[in-house]
Amino acid sequence: MANDYEKYFIKPSIRDARKRKSQETPVIDFEKHFNIKGFGTGKTYKIETYGCQANEADTEKIKGILEALNFTESETLEHSDIILLNTCAVRENAENRVFGELGRLKQYKKNNPELILGVCGCMPQEEKVVERILKSFHYVDLIFGTHNIYKLPEYIETVVLSKEKVIEVFSEEGSIVENLPRIRANTRKAWVNIMFGCDEFCTYCIVPYTRGKERSRNKDDIIKEVKELIEQGYKEVTLLGQNVDSYGRDFKNTDYKFADLLKDLNKLPIQRIRFTTSHPKDFDLETVKVLSQGGNLMPYIHLPVQSGSNEVLKRMNRKYTKESYIELVDNIYKYIPNVSLTTDIIVGFPGETDEQFEETLDLVKYCKFEGAFTFIYSKRSGTPAEHYEDIISFDAKKQRLYKLNDIVNNGYLTGSKRFKGDIVKVLVDGVSKNNKDVLAGYTENNKLVNFKGDKTLIGEIVEVKITDAKTWFLKGEQVE
Numbered sequence: 001m002a003n004d005y006e007k008y009f010i011k012p013s014i015r016d017a018r019k020r021k022s023q024e025t026p027v028i029d030f031e032k033h034f035n036i037k038g039f040g041t042g043k044t045y046k047i048e049t050y051g052c053q054a055n056e057a058d059t060e061k062i063k064g065i066l067e068a069l070n071f072t073e074s075e076t077l078e079h080s081d082i083i084l085l086n087t088c089a090v091r092e093n094a095e096n097r098v099f100g101e102l103g104r105l106k107q108y109k110k111n112n113p114e115l116i117l118g119v120c121g122c123m124p125q126e127e128k129v130v131e132r133i134l135k136s137f138h139y140v141d142l143i144f145g146t147h148n149i150y151k152l153p154e155y156i157e158t159v160v161l162s163k164e165k166v167i168e169v170f171s172e173e174g175s176i177v178e179n180l181p182r183i184r185a186n187t188r189k190a191w192v193n194i195m196f197g198c199d200e201f202c203t204y205c206i207v208p209y210t211r212g213k214e215r216s217r218n219k220d221d222i223i224k225e226v227k228e229l230i231e232q233g234y235k236e237v238t239l240l241g242q243n244v245d246s247y248g249r250d251f252k253n254t255d256y257k258f259a260d261l262l263k264d265l266n267k268l269p270i271q272r273i274r275f276t277t278s279h280p281k282d283f284d285l286e287t288v289k290v291l292s293q294g295g296n297l298m299p300y301i302h303l304p305v306q307s308g309s310n311e312v313l314k315r316m317n318r319k320y321t322k323e324s325y326i327e328l329v330d331n332i333y334k335y336i337p338n339v340s341l342t343t344d345i346i347v348g349f350p351g352e353t354d355e356q357f358e359e360t361l362d363l364v365k366y367c368k369f370e371g372a373f374t375f376i377y378s379k380r381s382g383t384p385a386e387h388y389e390d391i392i393s394f395d396a397k398k399q400r401l402y403k404l405n406d407i408v409n410n411g412y413l414t415g416s417k418r419f420k421g422d423i424v425k426v427l428v429d430g431v432s433k434n435n436k437d438v439l440a441g442y443t444e445n446n447k448l449v450n451f452k453g454d455k456t457l458i459g460e461i462v463e464v465k466i467t468d469a470k471t472w473f474l475k476g477e478q479v480e
């Protein structure tokens with residue numbers, strides 16, 4: 001193949017990524033892009049994944065593509081012919097870990113100049129990141145973003161044959177790619193993307209720029225995927241989207257929405273349906289009522305609140321108030337009394353006062369969250385909040401985080417304790433990470449349970465009596 005260097009030198013632009021032209025979403029069939037089968041015969045790969053479930057799902061697709069090319073997964077980095085870092089841009093910490101890792105990987109490149117080192121995922125969607133990689137990590141061979149995973153075969157072929165760097169990052173609204181091969185991480189639990197991208201533009205968040213506009217997958221493709229998973233013996237699916245509650249908002253010819261999708265999936269013979277993540281503004285009463293029907297719809301909702309202060313919520317552009325959030329939570333508890341609620345919270349958003357932070361603490365107590373991901377605000381280049389005046393010291397932000405975490409941890413423990421003495425259903429994942437003598441799995445409410453049992457139970461749903469409740473997990477005994 002001739003050197004096609006020019007063709008593969010497309011750098012990102014946050015400015016372009018901001019645009020929403022609401023053109024029809026193109027649907028791409030991967031099969032049509034796949035014509036170099038066998039290229040990886042005798043070669044190996046390793047992927048390191050950072051960040052959220054969307055990235056984990058993307059890694060499964062990247063593995064699927066590589067294995068369709070005949071690459072096999074390597075046990076170690078040393079023996080890999082391709083190393084890819086699938087990266088997260090949501091907070092600076094995550095980015096720093098990737099830059100640190102890139103520094104460490106230099107040695108492998110030195111030992112094996114044929115090694116292909118690539119960076120993909122959300123970080124390459126930022127122009128500053130690509131500039132930094134080009135300047136400080138010149139040994140990186142391949143940079144591509146979230147929109148063009150399906151083009152990986154031709155990128156690899158170009159790097160190998162032309163010995164040139166490939167940089168191709170699209171800052172477009174995005175497409176939907178169907179028929180991607182996939183190597184799933186788990187044989188019983190599966191991620192199913194129902195939508196991609198985000199149109200919310202919360203002022204702190206980089207995601208609408210790194211993952212493009214909101215675009216929903218055709219319901220028939222989703223249902224087909226779930227049916228295939230059932231045939232393969234899967235017991236749990238988690239529906240994925242940045243804002244699953246707005247599923248279908250982009251459909252032109254139908255008013256089919258998230259609640260309808262849940263209703264349809266509720267009829268299928270899969271044991272467990274979960275979803276993540278929800279936006280309180282779009283979580284309607286109909287969805288709450290559908291969830292209250294139970295069956296395979298699990299009594300667990302992750303509902304990121306971010307802050308308990310109306311003033312802060314407004315500056316975050318969250319488009320709901322503390323009062324409307326509380327009304328939603330009240331309805332959820334009314335219709336689904338057994339539900340477990342968790343949330344995301346950011347502390348130290350620019351300008352957040354002590355009083356506003358206290359409002360968050362009050363809200364957390366009121367909502368009886370049984371868990372929360374808590375974060376210190378991280379400034380993201382290209383987002384509106386980047387320009388907000390931020391006078392709170394990092395130390396003060398840390399103190400707020402500790403204070404919040406105390407209350408959150410209390411919620412975890414209270415949420416665990418309420419199951420003591422109950423018989424719960426556990427989908428067994430495997431042996432516990434901390435104790436190889438016990439099995440570990442999750443209940444319908446998404447609580448981690450450890451119990452003694454035979455390894456043949458792995459992958460099965462087992463009834464377990466809860467004997468003890470700790471903050472982070474429950475202990476139990478199998479019901480014979």
Ligand code: 5AD
Nearest residue numbers: 204205304344345346375376377378
């Ligand atoms: N700083 C801190 N936390 C953030 N999140 C998103 N962007 C930022 C940021 N700039 C958090 C939000 C979101 C979760 C996935 O990450 O709480 O819900």
Ligand code: SF4
Nearest residue numbers: 198200201202205207
């Ligand atoms: Fe980011 Fe807000 Fe979209 Fe979530 S809803 S991905 S926080 S912009």
